[in-house]
Amino acid sequence: MTEQEFLKNYDSSNYQKPSVAVDIALFTIHENQLQVLLTKRQAHPFAGMLALPATFVGIDETLDECAKRALYQKTGLQNIYLEQLYTWGDINRDPRMRIISVSYYALVSESNIQFSELEQEAKFYPVDEIKSLAFDHEKIIAYGRERIRNKINYTDIAFSLVPEEFTLPQLQKIYEILLNQKLYKANFRKKISDKIISTDKMLSGTKHRPSRIYKKK
Amino acid sequence: MTEQEFLKNYDSSNYQKPSVAVDIALFTIHENQLQVLLTKRQAHPFAGMLALPATFVGIDETLDECAKRALYQKTGLQNIYLEQLYTWGDINRDPRMRIISVSYYALVSESNIQFSELEQEAKFYPVDEIKSLAFDHEKIIAYGRERIRNKINYTDIAFSLVPEEFTLPQLQKIYEILLNQKLYKANFRKKISDKIISTDKMLSGTKHRPSRIYKKK
DNA sequence: ACAAAAGTGTTGGTGTTACACCCATGT
DNA sequence: ACATGGGTGTAACACCAACACTTTTGT
Numbered sequence: 111m112t113e114q115e116f117l118k119n120y121d122s123s124n125y126q127k128p129s130v131a132v133d134i135a136l137f138t139i140h141e142n143q144l145q146v147l148l149t150k151r152q153a154h155p156f157a158g159m160l161a162l163p164a165t166f167v168g169i170d171e172t173l174d175e176c177a178k179r180a181l182y183q184k185t186g187l188q189n190i191y192l193e194q195l196y197t198w199g200d201i202n203r204d205p206r207m208r209i210i211s212v213s214y215y216a217l218v219s220e221s222n223i224q225f226s227e228l229e230q231e232a233k234f235y236p237v238d239e240i241k242s243l244a245f246d247h248e249k250i251i252a253y254g255r256e257r258i259r260n261k262i263n264y265t266d267i268a269f270s271l272v273p274e275e276f277t278l279p280q281l282q283k284i285y286e287i288l289l290n291q292k293l294y295k296a297n298f299r300k301k302i303s304d305k306i307i308s309t310d311k312m313l314s315g316t317k318h319r320p321s322r323i324y325k326k327k
Numbered sequence: 328m329t330e331q332e333f334l335k336n337y338d339s340s341n342y343q344k345p346s347v348a349v350d351i352a353l354f355t356i357h358e359n360q361l362q363v364l365l366t367k368r369q370a371h372p373f374a375g376m377l378a379l380p381a382t383f384v385g386i387d388e389t390l391d392e393c394a395k396r397a398l399y400q401k402t403g404l405q406n407i408y409l410e411q412l413y414t415w416g417d418i419n420r421d422p423r424m425r426i427i428s429v430s431y432y433a434l435v436s437e438s439n440i441q442f443s444e445l446e447q448e449a450k451f452y453p454v455d456e457i458k459s460l461a462f463d464h465e466k467i468i469a470y471g472r473e474r475i476r477n478k479i480n481y482t483d484i485a486f487s488l489v490p491e492e493f494t495l496p497q498l499q500k501i502y503e504i505l506l507n508q509k510l511y512k513a514n515f516r517k518k519i520s521d522k523i524i525s526t527d528k529m530l531s532g533t534k535h536r537p538s539r540i541y542k543k544k
Numbered sequence: 545a546c547a548a549a550a551g552t553g554t555t556g557g558t559g560t561t562a563c564a565c566c567c568a569t570g571t
Numbered sequence: 572a573c574a575t576g577g578g579t580g581t582a583a584c585a586c587c588a589a590c591a592c593t594t595t596t597g598t
Contacts, residue, residue: 125346125383126386127344127345127346127347127386128344128347128384128386129342129344130344130345130347130427166342167345167416167427169343169344169345169425170418170425171418172416172417172418173414173415173416173427174416176416194413194414196411197390197411197414197429198390199384199389199390199391199393199429200389201387201388201389208386208387210347210384210390210429212414212416212427277577278577278578279576279577294560294561294562294563295577295578295579296562296563296578296579296580296581297560297561297562299578299579300559300560301559301560314569316569316570316575316576316577317569317570317571317574317575317576318568318569318570318574318575318576318577319567319568319569319575319576319577319578320568320569320577321576321577321578322577322578494550495550495551496549496550511587511588511589511590512549512550512551512552513551513552513553513588513589513590514587514588514589516551516552517586517587518586518587531596533548533549533550533596533597534547534548534549534596534597534598535547535548535549535550535595535596535597536548536549536550536551536594536595536596536597537550537595537596538549538550538551539550539551
């Protein structure tokens with residue numbers, strides 16, 4: 111039997127297959143809080159509860175494409191930082207049937223969100239105020255948070271949460287929220303000084319010294 | 328309709344599903360080289376080529392269980408450091424059909440391997456001498472190597488590649504192979520000094536000063 | 545005595561932590 | 572003038588790369 115013949119005769123329906131879905135944890139920072147996009151479930155199971163946006167993986171799309179599509183359909187957002195997080199495969203994570211979930215996380219600056227574009231049921235909720243979610247989605251969010259907390263120290267992902275032009279106090283606040291700790295101003299500035307370029311613009315209008323506006327290098 | 332009724336009526340076969348498999352990259356160090364376990368494929372596709380050990384995910388086993396099972400079936404090994412690596416979802420990674428692969432990597436000390444236990448077709452090959460593999464398995468191995476190179480710096484995974492009792496020159500060699508660079512003896516010892524405890528045994532028989540034997544703390 | 549590899553001490557540089565202080569604005 | 576938060580300099584400390592040196596074995 112040649113490889114051609116083999117492939118022709120191969121019947122992939124002989125096995126009972128799990129379903130595969132993608133779950134998206136889209137984070138933003140709004141009102142000085144880390145927030146995550148959630149939808150209210152219309153259908154069973156867990157009808158009425160909040161859950162991460164999710165979609166089944168189409169037979170002719172890659173996982174990354176699927177994640178992008180899910181994000182776009184829920185938010186209209188494109189070109190967002192999106193990264194695979196972990197794949198969850200417990201047997202009973204979904205009571206309907208065996209569903210394996212490939213989770214992704216994404217980061218958006220509040221300034222990129224057109225809140226009116228969001229579907230009716232999709233809204234941001236402060237991560238720390240979430241009580242309980244459908245499926246294992248709390249675990250996914252916790253894991254995503256952890257990943258961000260680590261990656262912020264050796265990558266530039268924090269800049270995804272800030273507008274193109276920003277002040278250093280703004281940026282520092284982002285770091286503090288993601289890391290969940292207060293940082294020393296002087297030390298923070300030294301650490302990120304090589305990742306930014308200063309503009310000659312200032313942000314005035316406050317009742318104290320105006321802060322300089324920077325851009326990402 | 329209640330949730331009970333909904334679940335009862337739910338027909339999961341309405342959708343065309345991808346298959347899900349687990350691929351295992353089992354690394355060891357043998358003859359001062361990083362090696363990975365490969366099997367020669369008996370069947371199409373890629374018949375005759377080398378590939379990572381793999382298995383389809385059973386409908387009633389978790390991903391972690393599936394990975395452990397695959398590892399055990401190929402090697403007889405249990406209680407090995409095993410961690411999920413990444414999930415690969417390109418459309419045509421397998422010519423038979425759409426297969427999503429959840430990859431795991433594992434580390435074993437050479438001293439734990441009973442080479443006779445290995446199935447006929449499963450053997451270790453030096454990673455640097457691999458020419459070409461079936462599917463996208465070269466990518467998986469490269470990604471696993473990368474993960475190890477990072478994780479070695481802030482975890483204890485390197486100790487998985489060394490017997491229970493070891494000398495510091497041995498341990499240093501492991502680090503050097505994984506990191507692919509020479510290390511300074513004095514600095515290396517300072518760095519790991521808090522992860523080990525010394526025994527009062529010495530490894531003699533060499534034609535120079537015997538090295539002290541240590542254990543993991 | 546010598547070769548060879550094990551094992552230790554020291555120095556200089558770099559990055560981090562903590563604090564003290566100065567600066568520019570609105571009221 | 573003062574309150575407020577923006578912005579900078581510096582000293583103490585920990586960490587790390589690099590090198591020089593001592594120690595213990597077999598021959």
